[in-house]
Amino acid sequence: MNPHEQLRTFIEAKLLSGGQAAGVAYGDDLLLSGLINSLDVMRLVTFTAETFQIDIPAEDVVIENFQTIDAIVDYVASRQ
Amino acid sequence: MTQTNTQSTTLPLTHSQRLMWIGQRVHPDVPIYNMVFTFTFQSQIDTEAFKAAFAILGEACASLRTVIREIDGEPMQVILPSLPQALEIIDLTSEVDGQVALSRWVDERRTRTLPLESCLYDSALIRVSESQFVWYLNQHHLITDVTASELIYRLMSRLYEQALRDEPLSVPSLPSYADYVAHEQEVRTGSAFAAAKAYWQEYLSQPIDLVSLYGESGSTHLARTERTPFLISPEQTARLNELATQPGFRSFTRDMTFANLYAALVFAYLHRLSGNTDIRLGIPLANRSTPAFRETIAMFIEVLSLHIRFDPDETFASLVRKVAAANVRTLQNLQPGIASAEHHHAYNMLLNFITVSFAPFAGIPTRAEWVHSGYGDSTDSIRFQVHDLNRTGQTSIELDFNTYLHSDVERQGLLDQFGRVLDACLRDPQQPIHRISLLTDVEYQHNIVQFNDTRKPYPADQTVIDLFEAQAARAPDATAVALGTTTLSYHQLKRRVDAFMRTLLDLGAEPETLIPVCMETSIEVVVALLAILKAGCAYIPIDPATPAERIASLLEDLGKTPIAVVDESLAGRFSSVGCVARPADVDDRLLPAVNEASLAQPSQCAYLIFTSGTTGKPKGVMVQHNNLTSYLWWAKRMYADHEPTTFALYSSLAFDLTVTSVFVPLISGGTIRVYPDREKNGLLIREVFRDNAVDVVKLTPSHLALVRDLDLAQTRVKQLIVGGEDFKTELAQAIHRKSNGQIAQHNEYGPTESTVACMIHTYDPRLDTRPSVPIGTPSDNMQVYILDKRLQPTPTGMIGEMYLSGANIARGYLNRPELTAERFLDDPFTPGQRMYRTGDLARWLPSGHLEFLGRNDHQVKVGGARIELGEVEAALLSHHEITAVAVDVRRVRQAAAPATEEALNHCTRCGLASNFPGITFDEDGVCSVCLRYDSYRAKAQAYFKSMDALKEIVERIKARRAGEYDCIVLFSGGKDSAFMLFQLVEMGLRVLSFTLDNGYISDDAKANIRRITGSLGVDHVFATTPFMNAIFVDSLHHFANVCNGCFKAIYTLAIDLARQKGIRVIVTGLSRGQFFETRLTEELFVRDDFDIQAIDESIARARRAYHQRDDLISRSLEVDVFRDQMLDEIEFVDFYRYCDVALDEMYRYLTARGWTRPQDTGRSTNCLINDVGIYVHKQRRGFHNYALPYSWDVRMGHKTRDQAIEELNDEIDSHRVKRILHEIGYEDAVDTEAGATRLVAYYTSPKPIPNAEVRDHLSKKLTNFMVPSHFIWLETMPLAPSGKVNRAALPDIDDSRPMSGSTLVAPSNDVEEAIHRIWQEVLLLQTISIYDNFFDLGGHSLPAIRIVSRINSMFDIDMPIDTFFAHPTIAQLAVAVDEILIAEIEALSDEEARQLLSGDG
Known part of the structure; x- marks a missing residue:
């Protein structure tokens, strides 16, 4: 699975419960939807760090790096 | 209808709930966790439907049915089968003003505490008017948070809608908290x-x-x-x-x-x-x-x-x-x-930070409000x-x-x-x-602009010499200076000045030559100063009392010094100087009639004064003529503007407060009256007042304190200029009274760097009621700012540092460019002006006045608390006998603990180590405690009784049964108390088991406690107190251990509990070893009239006196039980006085009943803070605090010698100890070589005042942490030549007399000496003053018994222990003993007395 897919699977399975799970596009704003709360963001950060084996300093946990799946993949690339 | 549960279910608390539960237990009567909401509906509400909805809400919502109960000593959430309390319906429609009635109702209701064990909410529907209803919902935070409140609100809204529609109400199924707990x-x-x-x-x-x-x-x-x-x-x-x-x-x-x-x-x-x-x-x-x-x-x-x-x-x-x-x-x-x-x-x-949405309630517009519980x-x-x-x-x-x-x-x-x-x-x-x-515009205008609007014209281009000569020209025959009957007119003085100036110039004086002046106060010194100034030179005043070495080092700092003006007797100290001179004391008519022109320039340095720096190295402050003129012109306006005024010159020239006395009279046509210091006893100031020949005296508060006993009703003195130290209101008041308000008292403030002074306030007895007299407002042409660390002005209330700016600001420090740059900064508010950083703290009061808070270093931290020394000093000074005070923070030298590295000998019998104070060994290596025990072993055994005797007591208790319980059992969870508990229950007593949770009881020990009380079905109380840490700290200070404090807290709380529950017996599980440590002393047994009942009585009396003592524990626990008759009514039963059981048997018995040895502490304790006591005791006293009790365990056969030695050698984790010390607030590093910091009060009074009295006096005025731990009585307050308190000369203290103080006063007669020796031996302390309070030295009931026994046998008297507690110092005790002896002699017949006195009786 490529990084985009890994992230999408995690988000759909773990963060978006119930009926909203279908079809998150790579460019969709994950946060504007209001479906993800702050604790979910932390789970996403932890998942990203563990899956791609990178260290994510707290200072990098900003909206610019985690707004979309595309943004996360870019950020991961910059840290690898 | 839905089916209803009839069973309660229980659930452990979550960790957060537990913290909150403890928090609530600490404040049992305070609604700290009330979460109160009001929801205001702008509509009619159907009350019946609302009630029905609430009932279903309660069924659905387990949290509303949750209460917290202790089960087996463990708090548990119990979910009740039904709501414990119905929704209340309140009707306020008949009230005149519904809104007022509503807020009154809510206000009263919000502070109600919710009973943890029966109902954790309070709810009502309030009808305010036909169109306004309010739902009041108060829940304990233990069962809710804001999200939960929102969920309840939404659910209630839905249920109400259903009820309104007459739909059958079904109980919704909600997720359970049990899932989260799991x-x-x-x-x-x-x-x-x-x-x-x-x-x-x-x-x-x-x-x-x-x-x-x-x-x-x-x-x-x-x-x-x-x-x-x-x-x-x-x-x-x-x-x-x-x-x-x-x-x-x-x-x-x-x-x-x-x-x-x-x-x-x-x-x-x-x-x-x-x-x-x-x-x-x-x-x-x-x-x-x-x-x-x-x-x-x-x-x-x-x-x-x-x-x-x-x-x-x-x-x-x-x-x-x-x-x-x-x-x-x-x-x-x-x-x-x-x-x-x-x-x-x-x-x-x-x-x-909370965001939630309380949407419209059932479609009704709603306003939610979170009401503060207060x-x-x-x-x-x-x-x-x-x-x-x-x-x-x-x-x-x-x-x-x-x-x-x-x-x-x-x-x-x-x-x-x-x-x-x-x-x-x-x-x-x-x-x-x-x-x-942070300042508002108004504040800025006031604090920075108006306060400092001090511009006033002054002769900036003239020097003090110009001003003096103008006076001399105006009134040449007026008296300029007088000493006794000798006087000099202005004209005569000028002639002498000119003559000496010529001498100086001839000796090579040049502009700004620095000329040391070291002379006794005299007319000639006035001549010398003026001559030096007129020659364009600067004088450096050096006090004649200055030690030779310091003079040498000052001269070294100055570099090449061509001339010094020195009294003949002191000339030897100035041998390194080019030449020394002195104005001749000659008739001015013999002097050449020269008329020298002044060489002084406004920008020249006029004088240089050395002040002691905080680093210890003196700094030379260079004051220019224009600075001096600025000060003098203002001082003249303040003190000598209207008529010729006589100033006293008595103080050392080395301090700039004297500048006022020398120059102000000379520029205003007044007179200097000189008082040479002949006696050198520090009391010259009294002579000045007694002489009664001056109008103005400039002095320090310490000087002023020396004359407060003089009669000032008829004094000529009109004005006092007080400076140099914090001026206490109490002193000003005293002087005001003594002088019938005739003397104006000016408080001058200013460091040498601001040329004598730059702020002033004249004491006003009506308005000045704070501890210190205010320092007032800036002098002419001076600005004063309070700034924070980043030089921003501070707003009202905030503490900042004082900065001074304006015409008085000195040039800087001699040869110290870096220090000058650090202390003299650019004034950000007045470009081009320099400002001086004082290091003094101050703030703006809401009244618009400036409050002076003293030196940076006068605000100190002791034990983590900020303390203002001045405030403590003022409180001390208000004691009617105290005349002068100084409060200081001192590092306490730790009483030297014997070197521990030395190999220890252990008693061959009991294992007691050779570092135990006062111990000796015989040739077989048996210690003196064992040897003495041999001599009273049989008597001691007689003290113990049998189980039959205990059974009798038990029957007696049962016979007079009243109330729910027969006795309280002090149950620590350890083996001894566990065994005791089992036995007592078996004997049929209805016991209430009691444990003090001091915050450090190990989890394993608690588990034991719960298991045992649970299996026995015994009610159990875990008592806590929020003051435990303070008690530990107090105990460490007094006793160098934690156990004493803990024991007293246990007894105090247990007695209090007994009183509440009407229980009359408390059973303790002290081991026999502990008996000998805490109760039974050898003195009790060596008496000839050995009598067990007498022993019991003296122990009981000692215990009562000890508990009645007003100390930290009884104060902070707010328990007043000891003042009523409680202690007499409660019977203490020591279980092991009756029960003697072998250790192995005890363990076997306990193990069979589910007791396990705690694995999470050291081997012999339940308590995790125990190590801290051991550590501190070893550090401070040099031996293990368990050494003695363990040796008794060995003597009693409850431990072997090897077990005792091994346990005492257990390693102590010093990191853990330090963490706990920090945790409980015992922050003074016990392990630093420098020692711990303590607040020390020094005072003078006609005779020493008992510490307890001073402490009581202070505790009425100050918060607890501000009361000094040491009080030291001084015959006289040491003053520096400056007239200020000489802090360096205040005696040091050491910790051998913890919590004590007063200077060490040795015994002065035989009785005192004998008692002194007894105290030393019993208290294991070397240094004891006869005014030291027994309790301050760490005394408690046991040493009291020992001391009384020894005194009684030594003097062959029968002093009751109560007498001892009423006279708890050696001095008082000696008097009491004397009185007893005298009474006995008086009771003798004449014949007996004669025989006694003649020596053949």
């Missing part, structure tokens, strides 16, 4: 929890200062808080919303964005006001981590904190980024049950409440101020300043926070 228990064993725990441990291992605002102490144990709204403007809200969308400010969610912004605002505010660069802010977080938990109606809060370290130029923008990252770190380490009591103490400010956690100084409850977009901001820490007036100031910081941050997020102005 989840928490599961998580706690996982790796994520371990990682988070490690993270927080590391985080908390960095201790930081709590935030102190306006200099308050930052913490308290009082929980009253006042909620004060902060009105945020629509513009500010709009600006905040705008920032929230900007990159760098915007976070993942709207809530997170605003949480970051508000936290950053609070941080900026706290930083700006406190100056702290490391700040922690508590934040409650709802740990609802899954969709199901989000829907659970219960409490999910973990309170953690954010830690921000400020950079020097931190901006709001950079701060927001830091806060966001800190928030991320916190959330990443948020785990169920991760909050801790330790974390709770790591901050004292808290932000509660109380909050006492550890929080301010709780910032930021709430958006109604999703109106307009967030409310309220500050809950702890009212103990923040007075009404201060709260308003703090709120205003919060507004200024908020406004500035939002307006310009890029500006450095330290630049934000």
Whole structure:
């Protein structure tokens, strides 16, 4: 699975419960939807760090790096 | 209908609930955790439907049915089968004003405490009018959080709608809190929890200062808080919303964005006001981590904190980024049950940011309001409440101020300043926070502009010489200077000056030549000073009392010194100087009639005065002529403007306070009256007043204190100029009374660097009521600022440093360019002017006056508390016998502990080590305690009784049975008390088992306690007290251990409990070894008239006297039981006086009944703080505090010698000990070589006052931590030549007389000497003053018994122990003994007396 897919699977399975799970596009704003709360963001950060084996300093946990799946993949690339 | 459960179910508490439960137990009668909501419906409500809905709500919602009960000693949540309390219906429609009635009702109701064990909510529907109803819902935080409240509200809304529609109401099924409880228990064993725990441990291992605002102490144990709204403007809200969308400010969610912004605002505010660069802010977080938990109606809060370290130029923008990252770190380490009591103490400010949506209720417009209960956690100084409850977009901001820490007036100031910081941050997020102005325009105008509007014309181009000569020309024959009957007119003086100036010039004096002057106070010295100045040179006054070496080093600092003006007798000390001279004491008619022109220039240095620097190296302050003229012109206007005035010249020239006395008269046509210091006894000032020939005296408060006993009713003195030290109001009052208000007392303030003085206040007996006389307002052409560390003006209330600016500011320090640059800065308010940084603290009072707070270093921290020395001094001085005081912080030398490295000998029998004080060994290596025991062993055995005797007692107790319990059993959980408990229950007693949870009881021990009381079906009480840490600290100070304090707390609380429950017997499980340690002393047995009943009585009396003593424990536990008859009514039964059981048998018995040895402590204790006591005792006293009791265990056959020695050699983890010492607030490093810091009071009074009396006096005026621990009586206060208290000469103290003080007074007669020796031996202390209080030396009932026994046998008298407690010093005791002896002699017949006296009786 490529990084985009890994992230999408995690988000759909773990963060978006119930009926909203279908079809998150790579460019969709994950946060504007209001479906993800702050604790979910932390789970996403932890998942990203563990899956791609990178260290994510707290200072990098900003909206610019985690707004979309595309943004996360870019950020991961910059840290690898 | 739905089926109803009839069974209660139970559930353990979550970790957070447990913390809250403990918090509530600490404040049992205070509603700190009441979460009170009112929902106002602007509509008719169908009361019946509402009631029906509420009933179903209660069925659905387990949290409303939850109460907390202790089961087997463990708090459990018990879910009741039905609601414990129905919804109340309140009708206020008949009230005249419904709204007023409503708020009165809510106000009364919100503070009701909710009984933990029976009902944790209180709810009512209030009909205010036909169209307005209010639903009142108060829930204990233990069962709810804001999200839960929102869920309840929504559910209630739905149920009400259904009820209205007459639909059958079904009970919805809700997720259960039990799932979260299980989840928490599961998580706690996982790796994520371990990682988070490690993270927080590391985080908390960095201790930081709590935030102190306006200099308050930052913490308290009082929980009253006042909620004060902060009105945020629509513009500010709009600006905040705008920032929230900007990159760098915007976070993942709207809530997170605003949480970051508000936290950053609070941080900026706290930083700006406190100056702290490391700040922690508590934040409650709802740990609802899954969709199901989000829907659970219960409490999910973990309170953690954010830690921000400020950079020097931190901006709001950079701060927001830091806060966001800190928030991320916190959330990443948020785990169920991760909050801790330790974390709770790591901050004292808290932000509660809440957004919820209380939507319209059943379609009715609703306004939700969170009502403050009036109380909050006492550890929080301010709780910032930021709430958006109604999703109106307009967030409310309220500050809950702890009212103990923040007075009404201060709260308003703090709120205003919060507004200024908020406004500035939002307006310009890029500006450095330290630049934000905290002052309102009005404050700026007042503090900076008007206060300093002091411009007045003065002859800036003239020198003091010009001004003097103008006087000499105007009135040449007026008397310029007088000594006794000798006088010099202005004309004569001028001639002498000119003549000596010529001498100086002939000797090579040049402009600004520095000329040391070392002369006794005399007419000639006046001539010398004027001549030096007129020659364009500068004088350096050196006190004749200065030691030769110091003179040599001063001269060395000066470099090449061509001339010095020196008295003949002192000339030897100036051998390194080119030449010495002295004005001749000759008839001026013999002098050549030269008329020299003055060479003095305004910009030249006029004098140089050495002041002692804080670093110890003296600094030479260079004062120019223009500085001097500025001061003198103003002083002349103040003190000598109207008529020729005579000033006394008596004080040393080496201090600039004397400048006033020399020059002010000479430029105003007055007279200097000279008082040479012939006696050199420090009492010259009394001669000045007795002579009664001057109008003005300049002096220090210490000098003034020396004349307060003189009759000043007829004095000629009209004005006192008081300077150099803090001037206490009490002293001013005394002088005012003595002089019938005839003397004006001017308080002058100013360091040498500001040329004598630059501020003044004339004492006003009506208005000046604070401890110190104010220092007033700036003198002419001077400016005074209070600035923070970044040179920003401080607003009202905030403590800052005083800076002085203007015409008096000296040139700088001789040869110290760096120091000069550091202390003399550019004045930011008046370009071109220099300002001097004083190091003195001050603040603006709301009244607009400046409050002087003393030297930076006079505000001290002792045991973590900030203390203003001046305040303590003022309180001391108000004692009617005390005449002068000085309070200082001293490092206490630790009483030397014997070297521990030396190999120890152990008694061959009991194992007692050779480092035990006073011990000796015989040739077989048997210790003196064992040997003496041999001599009274049989008697001692007789003290013990049999189990049959105990059974008799038990039967007697049963026979007079009343109430629920027969006795309280002190149950520590250890083997001895466990065994005892089993036995007593078996004997049929109805016992109430009692344990003091001192915060350090090990989990294993607690498990034992619960298991045993549970299996026995015995009721059990875990008592706690919030003062435990203070008790530990007190115990460590007094006894160098923790156990004494703990024991007394146990007895105190147990007696209190007995009183509440009407129980008359308390059973203790003291072991036989402990008997000998705490009760039975050899003195009791060696008496000839050995009598067990007498022993019992003396023990009982000693115990009563000890418990009745008013000390920290009885005060802080607020238990007054000892004053009534309680102690007499309660019977103490010591179980092991009757029961003798072998250790093995005891273990076998206990193991069979489920008792296990704690694995989580050292081997012989239940208590995790025990090591701390051992550690401190070893450090301070040099031996193990268990050495003696263990040796008794061996003697009693309850331990072997090897076991005892081995246990005493257990390693102690010093890191753990230090952590606990820090935790309990015993911060004085016991292990530093320098010793611990203590507040020490020195005082003078006609005779020493008992410490207890001084302490009582102070405790009425000061908070506890401000009362000094040592009091030292001095015959005279040591004064430096400057007339100030010579702090360096105050005697040092050491800790061999803990909590004691007064100078060491040795015994002065035989009786005192004998008693003194007994005290030394019994208290194991070498240094004891005859005025030391027995209790201050760590005495308690046992040593009291021992001392009385020894005194009685030595003097062959029969002094009761009560007499001892009534006379607890050696001096008093000696008098008491004398009286007894005299009474006995008087009772003799004449014949007997004659025989006695003649020596053949």
